[in-house]
Every structure is written in structure tokens, then in C-alpha cells.
Amino acid sequence: MTIDYLIIGQGLAGSLLAWELMQRDCKIVIIDNGKENASQVSAGLINPVTGMRFVKSANIDNLLPSAKQLYFELARFFQQTFYIEKSMLRIFRNDKELKHCLKRFDALDYLDYLDYLGALSPPSQYFNNLATDFGFLEQKQTGYLLTGPLLTCLKDFFIDNRCYRQVNIDYQDIQLQPALRWQDISPKRIIFCEGHHAVNNPWFSWLPFQPAKGEILTLEHQCELPDKILNYGDWLIPLDSRHFRIGATFDRENLNTLPTGSGKNALLNALKPVSANLAAQATLLNHQANIRPCTLDKQPFLGHHPQYPQLAIFNGFGAKGSLQIPWHSRHFADALLNQKPPPSNIQRHYAPHFTG
Numbered sequence: 001m002t003i004d005y006l007i008i009g010q011g012l013a014g015s016l017l018a019w020e021l022m023q024r025d026c027k028i029v030i031i032d033n034g035k036e037n038a039s040q041v042s043a044g045l046i047n048p049v050t051g052m053r054f055v056k057s058a059n060i061d062n063l064l065p066s067a068k069q070l071y072f073e074l075a076r077f078f079q080q081t082f083y084i085e086k087s088m089l090r091i092f093r094n095d096k097e098l099k100h101c102l103k104r105f106d107a108l109d110y111l112d113y114l115d116y117l118g119a120l121s122p123p124s125q126y127f128n129n130l131a132t133d134f135g136f137l138e139q140k141q142t143g144y145l146l147t148g149p150l151l152t153c154l155k156d157f158f159i160d161n162r163c164y165r166q167v168n169i170d171y172q173d174i175q176l177q178p179a180l181r182w183q184d185i186s187p188k189r190i191i192f193c194e195g196h197h198a199v200n201n202p203w204f205s206w207l208p209f210q211p212a213k214g215e216i217l218t219l220e221h222q223c224e225l226p227d228k229i230l231n232y233g234d235w236l237i238p239l240d241s242r243h244f245r246i247g248a249t250f251d252r253e254n255l256n257t258l259p260t261g262s263g264k265n266a267l268l269n270a271l272k273p274v275s276a277n278l279a280a281q282a283t284l285l286n287h288q289a290n291i292r293p294c295t296l297d298k299q300p301f302l303g304h305h306p307q308y309p310q311l312a313i314f315n316g317f318g319a320k321g322s323l324q325i326p327w328h329s330r331h332f333a334d335a336l337l338n339q340k341p342p343p344s345n346i347q348r349h350y351a352p353h354f355t356g
Contacts, residue, residue: 044145
């Protein structure tokens with residue numbers, strides 16, 4: 001079978017890139033081991049302004065419209081909502097965070113933030129049953145992606161189009177010479193979208209990945225909460241009036257997918273200063289863990305192998321995949337079809353990291 005692209009990995013990166021290429025009439029096959037991946041566990045949180053210093057995410061004015069457009073396009077196609085727009089309350093944990101926020105309001109570039117930052121509320125003892133001793137800020141154009149349902153719909157779509165195979169990839173099955181081949185498939189190019197598994201890829205393991213384990217809890221509760229995302233160092237996403245998710249831990253040392261008691265306790269303890277009752281009374285329904293494909297320079301890895309240009313990578317989106325992947329998948333498809341350098345090109349790592 002001769003195809004244009006063989007895509008390895010059906011996480012969010014591989015799935016959205018496959019969708020983009022298929023919209024351009026490319027013939028693709030996507031393969032996956034069928035196991036739970038980081039995208040399925042991810043909360044899919046989208047937050048344009050992050051960090052202690054309230055800085056806009058790089059390229060957010062392009063990334064966010066592109067993400068919304070694609071997720072609404074997929075919603076129309078599958079007749080199912082995937083992206084939930086919901087404002088966020090950034091609850092300050094101390095006076096230092098409040099002062100950083102006030103500095104942002106006083107900064108010369110504040111007008112650039114008006115689309116993303118709402119009202120600043122002064123310190124108070126409680127707001128909607130939440131402790132807000134240092135006040136809070138409302139953030140706009142935030143939300144979350146239902147990654148699990150989206151990936152399920154896309155998998156079914158790929159199966160219906162006979163371009164999905166569930167198989168454990170064996171790198172030794174990939175033949176580079178005299179022509180690129182995997183099993184019975186002859187692709188023009190193989191694109192690796194394997195998430196953290198790329199650290200074991202014989203062609204791309206030299207890239208400076210910094211994978212990080214994250215744990216997330218899903219809980220049931222009887223308390224009254226505002227219908228908003230909460231950000232208090234960790235985050236809380238209300239799924240409905242009685243269920244929410246909290247996360248996420250960040251562990252670079254224990255790179256496995258096992259939920260831990262220490263992870264659960266850390267997440268519940270972080271919630272206590274905001275709502276001690278919620279942390280104490282909520283019932284645990286699910287505890288998940290997986291590994292984010294983070295990178296050393298906090299930028300994704302897109303591009304071709306320096307010696308084997310028929311091999312490419314589309315990976316390294318870390319915790320911001322739901323925001324970044326739609327824009328990058330469109331521009332990477334442009335690069336593939338027009339033989340142009342992609343954004344976040346891994347050529348930046350050729351000299352310092354590739355030994356040949």
C-alpha cells in the first residue's frame with residue numbers, strides 16, 4: 001500500500017495532524033498501541049495568561065483563534081461539543097501574587113491583555129464558599145478540551161476510513177532503504193507523534209525532552225461552587241454541578257503512569273486553603289496519571305531528521321497541547337506539502353544535540 005504519510009501515535013498531536021492532512025486530500029495511515037496516553041488523561045486546559053507574573057502565552061493571539069476554529073469545526077462534523085469555554089478565577093495565594101497582578105495592570109502593555117483579563121476583586125473572607133483572603137482575578141477566554149471524547153470520535157473516524165491500525169510499533173520493522181517501508185505500507189514520510197515514548201525512538205531520542213509525570217483526580221461533591229475554572233496554583237475544573245477534576249502534579253523523577261498516594265494528598269492539600277470543606281468531603285471517583293512530553297526549551301519539536309529527511313517528528317507540546325497543536329498542525333501540514341521549514345523547527349537542536 002502506497003500512502004503519503006504514516007503517523008505513529010493517536011494522541012492529540014497525531015490525531016489532529018492526521019485530520020489536517022486528510023482535509024488536504026492526503027492519504028494517511030495512523031497507528032497506535034491502543035493504550036491510554038497523556039492526551040486522554042489531560043484536562044485539556046486552555047489559559048492565555050499564566051504564571052506568577054501573569055504573562056501571555058507566546059503567540060496566543062494566533063494559537064487561541066486557531067484552536068477554537070478547529071474544535072468548533074470538529075464539533076460540527078461529529079455533532080458533539082468538545083471545547084467548553086468557561087471563565088477562570090485566579091485566586092491569589094499570598095500578597096506577592098496580588099502585587100504581581102497589580103503590576104500587570106499598571107504595565108505599559110496592559111492594553112494587550114484586555115481581551116484576557118477581567119475584573120480584579122479585592123481581598124475578602126469568602127466568595128461563593130471559597131476562601132479569597134488575598135482577592136482574585138477573573139480571566140477571560142479560558143476553557144478546556146474534552147480530549148477523551150474527541151480522541152474517541154477521531155479514532156472511530158479513522159477506522160471508518162480504513163486508515164487506523166492498532167499495533168505496538170517495533171522500530172526494527174521500519175525499513176529506510178532502498179525505500180521507506182513499514183510492514184505492507186510504503187509511505188512518502190513517517191511522522192512520529194509518540195508523546196513521551198519518543199525518548200526511546202532510535203532516530204529522535206537525541207532531542208532534549210524533559211518528560212514530567214502528572215496526576216489528576218476526579219471527584220464528586222455536595223458543595224456549592226461557582227461554575228468557573230479555579231486556579232490557585234493547581235486548578236479545579238467543574239464538570240457539572242456535582243463533579244470536578246483537580247490537578248496536576250509535576251514530577252520529573254518518577255516517570256511512570258501509576259497513581260500515587262502522595263500525588264493524591266498533594267492535590268487535596270493544595271485545595272484546602274481555598275475550600276477545606278470541599279477537600280475533606282469530596283468523594284474520589286478516579287485517579288489518573290500519565291507522562292507529559294515536555295521539552296528543555298519549552299517549545300515543541302517539529303521537523304525532519306538531519307540524516308533521514310523521510311522521517312519527521314511532531315511532538316513535545318507538554319501541558320499546552322490543546323492550545324498549541326491546532327495551529328502547529330496547520331502550519332506543519334503547510335511545511336510538509338510545500339517543502340518549507342516548519343515553526344519550532346528542530347534544526348535549532350541539530351548542532352548542540354545531534355551527534356550523527
